Amino acid sequence: MNILDKIIATKENEVAKQKQKVNVEQLKKYPGFARKCNSLKENLLSPGASGIIAEFKQKSPSKGEINFAVKVEEVTKAYTQAGASCLSVLTDYEYFGGTLANLAKAREVNPTIPILRKDFMIDSYQIIEAKAYGADVILLIAACLEKNQALELAKCAKTLGLDVLMEIHNAQELDIVNDYVDIVGVNNRNLKTFEVSVETSVELSKLIPDNFVKISESGLVGATEINYLKEHGFKGFLIGETFMKTADPGAACKKLIEEIGD
Template sequence: MANVLDEIIEGVREDLESRRAALPAGRLEADLASIAPALDPLPAFRAAPGVAVISEVKRRSPSKGHLAEIPEPAALAAAYEAGGASAVSVLTERRRFAGSLADLDAVRQAVRIPVLRKDFIVDPYQVTEARAHGADLVLLIVAGLDDLLLRDLHAQALELGMTPLVEVHAPDELDRAMDLDPVLVGVNARNLKTLEVDARTVHEMLPRIPADVVAVAESGVTGPDDVAAYVRSGARAVLVGEALVTGGRPTEAIRELIAAGTTARPEQE
């Protein structure tokens, strides 16, 4: 069976080499001096009364194909912020998601809340690149990295002032993630190797994440009921893309997701 994650990463590496040739690492690192310090998303994530929403700028997906045009990612991000989103996630992978670093730049300039570069990070160059384009968070997918590279990329992100969102899908991946002493762990309902979605994965794994780590539920959100269920299982934040870009009312939709999380949050917390 084809491994979709491996296929995506192969394309990511090819595109990365083109960018590296155009802008060598030394020049990219020099650009960091002109970038404002990264924003810390954790206070807002932890203080959210019900759930923090990480809203996503997402045009396509390998499983669903075209989702939305999004001619002005900055305007969409501003609508997310107006609805109460705690952060904005920006897809920058080109081949399967129709994203770009230009989208990241536009969103960073449009909002005051933290911005996540969501991509398939497999090289230190991409972490530096994320910070150079103003990202405050960077996604690290455990399934796509060996232990040494995962640890190095995690440490690099921290050194640059960013917050790594360490994404897992299976118990063994969570064990590997916890070896990093992470502050932010996402459980993805989507198996990136097959693209199948099963929300039970999130519900089963969230309780295993220590209370001092902010737990993020990813994928499988079609509306407020899904968010409420994730919150009851232990999610402090949810990452939502498809439901927001296809619904036509991003600001109102985020408010509804937050309200659902607030209702679902156990009183003792």
């Protein structure tokens, strides 16, 4: 069993337990559920957008502990002030140290910027949960979903007004991308081996239809890489570890955005 299989098995148990604690009707009464979402797709296509999707991530299976010395409210607010186009907040606890509470806190101090709930989405319950806690965008990972499952989850998200980011790792996974998807993200990290190559994004960019906004994820560290990816049609760049491993993630984000330029 590889790490992705282990994560999904854990997630199935987590979701089952969470459904017993808080049902769908209760989630729909949360204040966040009634709010109008901020569109990531629109933000990424706006003139002058940095394209940076700045992530709050405190640990990962590949790197272990990254940074537990910072607060989500302070970091995400600094990301927003630095000019990020979107915030990404991990909500998986077991493997990434994330929580739904972190998502809610980020939403409270950043009312107008799109926020991505970064997790392993396998059930429509999680999408309703994402909306209730203040997310604007949900992540669907092609590697852990069947085609029909991905379609139903994406459709559910669009019904709630959420943007849908579909993450792929290879050309075969493009078959899972459907008409309810707004953004296609190429993860440069192989989830089974954890090896990273930006060329994964470059190669797959040629195969992604133009009607989808393209973003690149994982292993991005500098302005040179980002400008290189822009030449291949990428509008968004998800960056977490590069910022989070510093003492001041917000300052690191600001510096990178200044280096990217227009």
